[in-house]
Amino acid sequence: MKRFDYVRPNTLTEAISAAAEPGAAYLAGGTNLLDLMKGGIAHPTRLVDVSRLPGLDRIERQADGSWRIGALVRNADLAQDPDFAKAFPAIVEALLSGASGQLRNAATVGGNLLQRTRCSYFYDPASACNKRTVGSGCDAREGDNRLHAILGWSDSCIATHPSDFCVPLTGFDAIVEIAGKNGSREVTVEALHPLPGTTPERDSVLAPGELITALRLPATASTFAGHARYLKVRDRTSYAFALVSAAAGLVIENGTVKEARLALGGIAAKPWRARSAEAMLAGARPERAAFEPAARAALTEAKPSGDNAFKIELAERVIVRALMLAAAGTPDRVPALPASPFSSHAGAALHA
Amino acid sequence: MLDIIPTRDPAHIRHGSNSGQPLTRRDGALKVTGAARYAADNHPPKMLYAVMAVSSIARGRVVSLDVAAAKRHPGVVEVMTEQNRPALAEDPDAKTNPFMFRYEAMQNDRVRYANQPIAVVIAETLEAATEGAALLAPTYEVEPARTGLDGNESFVPPAVGVGNPSALRHGDVDGALKTSAHAIDVTYETPAQYHNAMEPHGIVAQWDGDKLSIDTPTQGLVMMQARIAGLFGIPPGNVHIRSPFLGGGFGSKGLISGPVVLGLLAAKLVQRPVKLVLRRDQMYGPVGHRSPTRQRLRMATAKDGALTAIDHHAKVASSTFDDFFEPAANASHSLYASPAIAISHEAVRLDNGTPLFMRAPGEAPGSLALECAIDEMALACGMDPLAFRLKNYAEVEPISGRPFSSKALRECYTQGAERFGWAKRPLEPRQMRDENGFLVGWGMGTAIFPALMFAAEARAVVRRDGSATMETGAHDMGQGAWTALAQIAADALALGIDEVEFKAGTSDLPDAGIAGGSAHTATAGSAIHNAGAAVIAKLAELATSDQRSPLFGAGNAGVIARGGRLHRRDDDSRSESYVDILARAGLAEVEARGNGAIDPAAQANYAMQAHGAVFAEVKVDPELGQIRVSRMVGAFAAGRVINPRLVKSQYFGGMIWGISFTLHEEAITDRRSGRIMNANLAEYHVPVNADVPPMEALMIDEHDPYVNPLGIKGVGEIAITGSAGAVANAVWHATGVRVRRFPIRIDDLLKGGDG
C-alpha cells in the first residue's frame, strides 16, 4: 500500500493527460486493479478514474454492420443486450461464464481485456515473479503450476491470460481502439497481449498512458451467429477460471464448412487463435472426423510447462466439443449455465 | 416422587408444544436486516484499529522490523512487537492439559509457519494500521520449510483427537487378511483444508484497570474466559465476553487463538479499546485447519461377503510445536461388524500452524476413505454396496461388544434407498447415461458420528409477575441455538416460547459448555431441561404443601406442569398458576439451576452414535471429465429432533460440505516455501450454488432413552460423513475410474484415475 493521487477527469483529453505521468493507472470497474493494489502487487502513484467518462458506455451497431462497444460498457450490460446477443452469441456466453454476477456488474469491457494473470505466484509478493518484478525469477516453474500455460510460454514466464471474453473476441477478429497523447490507433485483440518471451512484465502492447476507448467487431463476425459457441471447462460448475476454454464459430453452407473460427483460453499468456485448425476445417464436413485432426493441429506446438500435461489432452477434447456444439447450431437462448459442459443444450449426439 | 423430576426415559417426559416444531430462527429478522451485532460491528468510543503483520516464511526467525517507519506513518499510534508487548502471566507455549493449545503471541522471534503474526500495528484508522504493517518490511533468517507427508520423519502419536488411543487392535487382523476369500488394499489421500467461516476471527477488547470487556466470536465462552484469566493473571469474573452471534465457527473458534490474545495485548499496551480482525488470507495459519491425510485401508471378507478384517491406518500431520492428530482411522471402529479390526495412526511434523478441530474432525476424512473402501470391497465380492453394508451391519459395537443406546441405521438405509430409487442401480460402473449423453453414477455412504455430551449448567427463574427467564451461556454459530434452546427452555418451564426470556451468548451466564462435537443442543439443552424441572419442582413443593392450594396433598399423585399452571395428575380440573402459587407464598420469584452432563453408567454400558445413509447421483462429461452432483438423498437417525427446520439445514450443510470435501476443497501449499498459494475465497474452492443439487434430508425416528434425558444426539457434523463417500463412489460408478486422491479433479478422470 502506498499513497496515491486519485483523479476523476471529465473528458477523454483530460484523462489522457492525467495518465501521462509515470506510475499512473486507469481505474475502471476496479475489480482487478484494487485487488492488486491491496495485495501489494500494483503500486500506481496516480489513479485516473475513467469509470464516469462520458460517451464510452455505448453499444452501437454501425451502418456497415460492424459493432462498436464503448470501453466502459459493463460486462453484464453487454451480455444482456438482446441485439448484441443475437449477433454474437458466443461472446455473450463467454461473458456470462466469467466471474460472478456481482463482478460482471462492475467489470468493464476495457478492464476485462487488460485484467492481469491469476498466477498465484504473481499474486504473492513473497514469491519470485518476473512479471511482477523484472528479472526476479519465476517461482511457478518449479511450483504449483497445474493451471499454467501449454502454449507460447517461455522460460521466464508460464502464466496464462484469464479472460473468457477475450477468447471469442480473438476468434472473431475484434479490434481495440486506443487513444493516447500521440493520437489514436487500433490493434486487434489477437495482437493486444504479447507472449512473454524475455519480457513477461509486458502484459499488453499499450504504451503507458494509452487508453482503450472502444472495441469493434467487424460485420463479418456476425456471419457466424448461427453456429457460434463458447465452452469453458473448470474445477467447479461456476465462478472459476477456465482450465481450458474454446470459442468456435462456423459458417456452414450446403453441408460443408465455408469458414471456421477457433480460439482457445486458459492455455497461454494470450487468447490463442488456432489458425491452422481453422484452415483445415474450411471445406470439411462439420463432423467429428474433421474436428479431431483440427484439434490436434491446434495443439501441435503445445508442451507442458509443469504439472499440466493434462491440459493438452483436455484442450483437444474441448476444441472437438466446442466445434460439435457450434455445428449443432446456436441455441435460441443463452443456455442455463452458459459455456458449461452441463449447459442444458448439450445433446446426446455430442458425446462419444 | 413428583412426576416432573426427569426420568431416564424421554418417552415419559411431557413435551410441550415447542419441541418438535419447525420454528424459523428467532434471530432471523435481526440477521437479514443487519441488526444482529457481530463482534467486529462494535466500536466503543476511542477505539483503535490493530492490524497484524504476518510472516511470509514458514520457518526461521525474524531478524528485523522497520518499526520506526511504521511509527512515522500518520495515524499509527503504536507498534507492538516481541520487544514491547505486555507480559503474560502464562507462557503461550505452556500446555497443562490436552485441550490447551499453544499459540503465537510474539513470545520470541521464531517463525513456525507462514502467516504467523510477528507484529501488530495499532492506529487511528484501519487504513493507517494496514499501511503501518506494510511498512514494517520484515527480514528473516530462513530455514527450509518442512512440507508434505513424505520426506519427513514419522512417528506414532501418543494419542489422537482429544486423548483417544492412537491404535486399537481387536482380533487377528493379519491372519484374516491372509486367509480370507476376498481382500483389498487401497490408499486414499485427502488434502489440508481450512475452515473459512464467513466471519473472520476478530476481537474488540477494552481494559478497565484489570477488568476486560471483550466482543469476540467463540464456541466456548467459559473456557475462553478461564484461559484469558489465566493468561493475564486476573480472576475469571473480571473477564466479560459477549458472543451473541458467530458467522460460522466449524471448530476454528473453539479455542483461543494467537490473534485474539494479540488483540487483548494491544488494548493493554495502548490503554484504549482495540479492534483486531483477521484478513481472509490471515485465516490460513493461526486459527487451525484440517491436516492432510493418507489412509491405507485393508479389508477382507469371507466368500459370502462377511467382513473378516478391517485395518485402517492413517498418516496425518501436526505442527512442529504442538500436538493435534486428526483421528482419521477412528472412523472404522464403530460402524461395520468385523471380528478383527485394527486402527492405527502415524504422524509427521510440518512447518504449518497447528491443525485443529474442523467440522467432524477425524470422522470426515476417515469416513470418506472408509466408505470408498467399503464400496471397493463390495465390488470385490460382487455385491451391491447397500447389500454389502447390510450384510456387515453391526448389531452391537464391533470392538467393545456394547449394545447401541439406539440405532435406526437400518431404517435410514431402507428409507433413503427407497426415496433415492437405489434398487434400480446396476452393479457395474459406466452403465448409465442421461438424455444428454452424460455418464450417470450412483453412490452411497454410511454416516456415523458419536453422540457426545459435555457439562453445562442453566439457571431458571419464574416470577410472580408471570415472567420467566432461562439462562445459559450458549453459542449461536448460525446453527440456530437461539431458537432450539429456547424451545427446550419453554417446554422445560411449561410455557409458550414467547413467555420465556432466553438469555445466552455472554460469559457471565452459567457455563453452557462448548458448541462443538455436535453436542451443544444435547448438553445445554439437558441443563435447561433440568433447570426447568428443578424450578417447577420448587413450585410444586410450595403448592402441594400449602393447605390453601387446590393442589394440596397431591404429593403422591404428582402434578403436571402445563401452560404456566400445575395440574393434579389424577384430577386435571384441579390446578393452580405459577403466579398464584408465588403470590400466596409471598415470593417474588423462584430460581433453580440444572446441569447437563454425561451419565457415566449409561456411557459404560452403551455405545452412543448417530447414524445415517447418504445416496448421491453424479453426472460426468465422458470426454471432458467435468463432474456435477445432480441429486442427493440423506436419511439420518440422531435421536430426538427439537426443530426439524434447523436440523434439516444442518443436514443440508453437512451434505454440501461432503460435496466440497470430495470435489472441491484443497489448500495448495508451495512445497518449497510452505506458503499457502490459494488463501482466498476465489481460489480455495467450495461449492457454489450451481454445484449444489436438489437435496432431500429425511429425519428417521429414533427414541434413545440413554443418551441424555432429552434423547438428543447431535446433528451438526454427521451429514459430512457418508456424503463425501457417496459422491466419490458415485463418480466411480459413473466412470469406472476409482480416484483415490481428493479432491477428485478433471485431470484424474482424463488420465483414467488411480492418481
Ligand SMILES: Cc1cc2nc3c(=O)[nH]c(=O)nc-3n(C[C@H](O)[C@H](O)[C@H](O)COP(=O)(O)OP(=O)(O)OC[C@H]3O[C@@H](n4cnc5c(N)ncnc54)[C@H](O)[C@@H]3O)c2cc1C
Ligand atoms: C473472484 C474473481 C473471479 C473472476 N473470474 C473471472 C472469470 O471466470 N473469467 C474472466 O474472464 N474474468 C474473471 N474475473 C476477472 C474480471 O473479469 C476482471 O476483474 C474485470 O473484467 C476487470 O474489469 P474492471 O473494469 O473491473 O477493471 P479494473 O480492475 O478497473 O482494471 C483492470 C486493468 O485494466 C486497466 N484498464 C481498465 N480500463 C482500461 C481502459 N479503458 N484503458 C486502458 N486500461 C484500462 C486498469 O488500469 C487495470 O490495469 C474474475 C475476477 C475476480 C475478482
Ligand code: SF4
Ligand atoms: S508464471 Fe509468470 S506470472 Fe507466474 S510467477 Fe512466473 S513470471 Fe510470474
